[in-house]
Amino acid sequence: MFITANFDSGNIDVIRAEDATDIELQIRRDNQSDFYQWFHFKLYGEVGTEHVMRITNAGESAYPDGWKEYSALASYDRETWFRVPTQFDGKTLTIAYTPEQESVYFAYFVPYSYERHQDLIQWAQQSSLVEHVFLGPTLDGRDMNLLVIGEPDDSKRKIWVTARQHPGESMAEWFIEGMLGRLLDDEDGAARKLLQNNVFYVVPNMNPDGSVRGHLRTNAVGTNLNREWAEPTLEKSPEVYYVLKAMDETGVDLYLDIHGDENLPYNFLAGCEGVPCYNERHDKLAQQFKDTLLAITPEFQTEFGYEVDKPGEANLTVASNAVSERFDCLAFTLEMPFKDNANLPDEDFGWSANRSAQLGADVLSAVYAVANNLRD
Structure with missing residues (x-):
């Protein structure tokens, strides 16, 4: 038996792994941070033998309530990810699984690899509609990518979409993949x-x-990064620094920041009701955006979500709030679940990469509904 996380987005520490029925694991903290919850590892085990894996520091993770009614994901081929029996007793997360093949991957959510990210960028670049812009290097020397879709013109409205400020929220990039797939489909009338x-x-x-x-x-x-939008720096948050600089150059008429929520088993939007500039125009646009999503997909709902900020009390270090105030524009944080959509559950897969991508495509219909009124 062998367990490894020595690969892209891997995260686990092996404390004990000598007996298949008594495997002790711990999730590593983010570098120079106390945050942790994402796990991703590979098990080489005995086919037909139940393996009981206990993540013993789950109860002290960033969002311990996120483990309630949560089921871990597993995959043999890293393409199809399915839910496996998982229990949480308030301290320890226990995954019990009997492998059918010699090796199997486990993850907190369906990973979106850096290799797939690079493929997505280069695929999009092939379209005549797309300009691929290098914004600058990250602290580890990776490239920050911006895709400009459509022919820039001062008279056109500027729609910004960012994803995965929180890297463990991999459903956000699956969302982007689905959105780009529809936006670059020249046979999709709404996209055109x-x-x-x-x-x-x-x-x-x-x-x-x-x-x-x-x-x-x-x-x-x-x-x-989602607390850096008031004063980003090249030393601590170059990713935000580059993007905000590009926003200042183009302007923003609509902003969507795509995330995942550990606790709530729903898809929902968090608006900018608490920013100083928020007014009746923003509120009308926001309602139209939500009403459109409600009409076209059962995956979206408005009953459950975050508490709405009181007027003037928004945290302006958060991306959607900061951008809304800076550009006097409609802005949302869109949240998807790590667990499942409780209003439309899927026992085998839960909330998934495919459902995230479909929501990304569907959101374009809501953008279409409000686009002509963004500057009224």
């Missing part, structure tokens, strides 16, 4: 119409360093 009067600025992965390192929430030096 959108690109006549709008330009999309898409950052598929805001945190490539944290993604490769197997972090939950921070970049290479332990910075939570």
